[in-house]
Amino acid sequence: MNKVVLIGRLTKDPELKFTPGNGTAVTSLTLAVDRRFKRDGQQEADFIPVVVWGKQAESTANYMSKGKLMGVSGRIQTRTYDAKDGTKRYVTEIVAEEVQFLEWGSSANSNATNSSSQFNEMGSSAPQFPDENITPIDDGDIPF
Numbered sequence: 001m002n003k004v005v006l007i008g009r010l011t012k013d014p015e016l017k018f019t020p021g022n023g024t025a026v027t028s029l030t031l032a033v034d035r036r037f038k039r040d041g042q043q044e045a046d047f048i049p050v051v052v053w054g055k056q057a058e059s060t061a062n063y064m065s066k067g068k069l070m071g072v073s074g075r076i077q078t079r080t081y082d083a084k085d086g087t088k089r090y091v092t093e094i095v096a097e098e099v100q101f102l103e104w105g106s107s108a109n110s111n112a113t114n115s116s117s118q119f120n121e122m123g124s125s126a127p128q129f130p131d132e133n134i135t136p137i138d139d140g141d142i143p144f
Contacts (some may be wrong), residue, residue: 008033027057063113
């Protein structure tokens with residue numbers, strides 16, 4: 001079984017591209033995922049590369065930006081390629097099957113969370129902002 005579930009913050013804005021030929025959307029991003037334990041009182045994070053395909057890729061690029069919290073479930077995939085300098089490169093990444101936007105919008109709404117804003121391959125609509133009565137949660141220091 002190959003299943004991964006991650007919640008983390010984007011380290012930079014997602015990068016949207018389209019494949020040559022059929023023009024399928026593909027978005028690349030990196031999630032900073034906190035480790036369970038602290039080292040010397042400092043929170044450590046792993047920086048996980050994620051690839052999102054199709055309509056989810058377009059939605060992710062349109063609604064998410066650096067520092068926003070998101071959830072991803074998918075599978076680990078490894079691949080190799082030959083670099084321009086002739087060396088063989090190895091890549092391990094998460095291929096997203098489901099994406100959840102846990103934070104989005106402008107800085108005025110950056111603390112709003114909503115776990116029900118799930119986007120899937122069947123299409124998506126613009127996210128609806130949650131009730132104003134939700135108390136924001138302090139996420140602590142962001143490592144970027």
